[in-house]
Amino acid sequence: MSKKKNTTTPTPHDAAFRSFLANPDVARDFLELHLPAEYRQLCDLSTLKLEPATFVEPDLHQYASDILWSVKTTGGEDGYVYTLIEHQSTENLYMPFRMLRYSVAAMQRHLEQHKTLPLVIPVLFYHGERSPYPYSMNWLDCFENPALAAKIYTKPFPLVDITVVDDNEIMNHRRMAALTLLMKHIRQRDMLMCLDNLVRALQDIQDEEQITVLFNYLLNGSEHVTVEFLQTLAQRLPQHEDSIMTLAERLKQEGIQRYPAGYPAGYPAGSSAGGASKSTGNRPGAPERGNAGSTNLSADRTF
Known part of the structure; x- marks a missing residue:
């Protein structure tokens, strides 16, 4: 009772x-x-x-x-x-x-x-x-x-404002460098501008779970990442080439599902019949993340 x-x-x-x-x-x-x-x-x-x-x-x-x-x-x-x-x-x-x-x-x-x-x-x-x-x-x-x-x-709380931190200084942030660099530039239209530092930071990460989280964040968090950028990243990081190219394929599939009759002019992801576009601009009308794959940023492999 x-x-x-x-x-x-x-x-x-x-x-x-x-x-x-x-x-x-x-x-x-x-x-x-x-x-x-x-x-x-x-x-x-x-x-x-x-x-x-x-x-x-x-x-x-x-x-x-x-x-x-x-x-x-x-x-x-x-x-x-x-x-x-x-x-x-x-x-x-x-x-x-x-x-x-x-x-x-x-x-x-x-x-x-x-x-x-x-x-x-x-x-x-x-x-x-x-x-x-x-x-x-x-x-x-x-x-x-x-x-x-x-x-x-009774004093102002500590503030970590990465928007004003120089990229070269971020490279000294040890195990936080890759995540900090990505989060600083995730809204940037041309991700190629931070490619060199990003490659260096990713090369220092040995934890496969962290790599998985970062790659998923790159795809799910940015509206400007392009197939061209991912292909270039894969060339610079051969140890992660398979994972990155799988990510690039997901990016293409997002466009195919969004535009089954063909990409609109200016869409920077290559279709299944074409290669990567040279454009690094925004993806107009980009679908919400998760339409072609999981948006989970945990260590589960979703790319």
């Missing part, structure tokens, strides 16, 4: 707090009393609007009641005030982290209908047995090394 789902409020603390704080007049008094002055000055409390907090995970209700109010800032911007109640006798060291998670969830839901990221002010209302509340309310103190956490999470 399946257990009946418990839909009742977990504790009387929840019911009492939720009933009061769902009232805008009570919520306004609460926020006027307990918001830090610098935050309170940002909020136009006459604009309070109760929001559904459906993003809160079920396990949260074991120890906290959540109330989410939206409020306009004094500058006219949208913002949220998120209040939580802690009512367990055993305090939670990670409550700041939990509050941060749900603050981010409120931001995410706001972004689904708006174009700007809102401010969210989390507030914890505590009435546990232990007094005073024993833990820090700084979420960075949840880490074993708060100083290192502060360096990581």
Whole structure:
């Protein structure tokens, strides 16, 4: 027999707090009393609007009641005030982290209908047995090394922007060189421009699974790769010639399936009756990848 789902409020603390704080007049008094002055000055409390907090995970209700109010800032911007109640006798060291998670969830839901990221002010209302509340309310103190956490999470995140990295520098990226080079140039109309470096990078890869992934990515990710390019690549990489020429045949078959009566003018892939075109331009009306073969970029051989 399946257990009946418990839909009742977990504790009387929840019911009492939720009933009061769902009232805008009570919520306004609460926020006027307990918001830090610098935050309170940002909020136009006459604009309070109760929001559904459906993003809160079920396990949260074991120890906290959540109330989410939206409020306009004094500058006219949208913002949220998120209040939580802690009512367990055993305090939670990670409550700041939990509050941060749900603050981010409120931001995410706001972004689904708006174009700007809102401010969210989390507030914890505590009435546990232990007094005073024993833990820090700084979420960075949840880490074993708060100083290192502060360096990581209060500064811009590291950015690897390969669009501004010189190809010669990419060639020094060891096992990442081939993938990085392909991803940098995958939208390039003339892939022959990066052929020399690509050949060098591919020659250094001994892992057959990685070669498989790269070749499938080349075919599935580029709208500009041509049979001519693949033929030239095969000549420069004789150890992978069979695989590359199979890839070239797939490229031809895509055109045959798309244009069974013959290629339109300017289509750079050779038909079954003709050779490769000298053009390296875009393939107009290129079919979606996968019509003539798998688009899976895993190690399974699909070329």
